[in-house]
Amino acid sequence: MKVNYLRSALLLIAATALTTAANAQKPGKKTAYVSYNNYDTFDAKGRERIQTNWKGKTYQMELANNKLIALAVDGEIIPSAKWGEYSTVIAAIREQIRKDRIQAKKDQAQAKRDQEQAGRDQQQAKRDQEQAARDQQHAKVEQEEAERDQQQAKRDQEQAAKDQIQAKRDQEQASRDQEQAARDQIQAKKDQEQAAEDQRVLKRMISDFVADHIIPNEEALRDLSFNGEELIINGKKQPDSVFKKYSEKYPRFAKGNTSYENGQRQFNGLHIHRN
Template identity: 85%
Template sequence: MKTNYLRSALLLIAATALTTAANAQKPGKKTAFNSYKNHDTFDGKGRERIQTDWQGKTYQMELANNKLVALAVDGEIIPSTKWGEYSTVIAAIREQIRKDKIQAKKDQAQAKRDQEQARRDQQQAKRDQEQAARDQQHAKAEQEEAERGQQQAKRDQEQAAKDQLQAKRDQEQAARDQEQAKRDQEQAHLDQIQAKRDQEHAAEDQRLLKQMTSDLVADHIIPNEEVLHELSFNGEELIVNGEKQPDSVFKKYSKKYPRFAQGNTSYENGKKQFNGLHIHRN
């Protein structure tokens, strides 16, 4: 067991160095989960390697067959005797990864359904156009037949008028089907753009929260980052761990973090459950 733990710990150290170098080359990269890998190794064990920023700390872990075999926090290797202290946050991280996988699968399935519906709409529009062309040809044949007799011509003309009206309706329907197919494609594109924006906003909010927590420690409002349990911030007040901050502190943080002050920002980090960061913007 010690050999496996040491081997996994060495792998985590190497992964830490590689990730640090990669982030140094790409300073603009902002992601909720820095990296996640799930693969089978030569020994037949399913391996998971996770690195993420969570509640102001960087966690790196490796699991084999759903069992923790190595753990590092902020680059420090944690011995197996202390893993129990991190069981709650590890469970929360893994649960978030599970939910993200499920949501990603649902989004992919919905995107596929939207594409298939758009394809069917285009095919229907084509069939409607072809039907309209056939209706027009039929109307012409009826008009030619009408020339053979007045009485027959009258009936044929009436039928031709009806066919032309139907042909017009078919053309209008075909145009509506094409327009609907276009709107469906545009909506699918907008949904993809919105999903990307939501991910970027979430990553930026987490980065700003971490920076703001560091400022609270530097300004001696809280002794360290770990004791920040509750935060409320809006255009009127700043409350940290249930205590309303002086007006000077409120103005300083409002100026530095307008993204939080202009909305209705709340953050809760309970002992039993991670409630996370919530921002409601007008």
């Protein structure tokens, strides 16, 4: 499964939704939220934005200076007068986020240690190979120089044989690692080429939107959602005839779950999720 994530675009959507919730001042008002993975982030002003699924409900909240300034539950804006009813679950969510951050730091530290150990293992494998070669030469010299040392030479040969076996194992493992690295490089190149192609096709599709008078110009496209059931441009679902035309012309975007966000007239990215 290939997934190209646009985290910044998703966070921008969520931030917009929460800001709308904070300014609505109408209890019980419903707000349409975009569906995406749980997240916790801080903006440039230090405000914290959180969205998570907690015990069957979706919570969206915004905090400034560690104080709640906006709250929505399952898409419903909660007025500040009722925030106290949610204090327990909000505290539980923030505590879980705190634990997750601590665990993430531990995982990063462990990953670094694992990388360092892998480097040491590679160096040790090289030393083992060099030692095996020295042991072989030493055994040969002893055989040629002293008959009375045959027994000792035999023991040395046995040890050398063990070293050869280990060295062979190390060489085989190194070879497998190299092959895997080569496969990874090939896949990474394919992914890069596909991403570049997707961007080129996206630009052609946006040009078609302009040509079909769906949008006045390329910069007018704010967002789109394209899948096997519908085509939504700037929040407006397109007619079946338009959906059919673009599904036939751009099947890759239609068959995947494609989303695009263009914030502040700048290209933020393309996200295609394929099952």
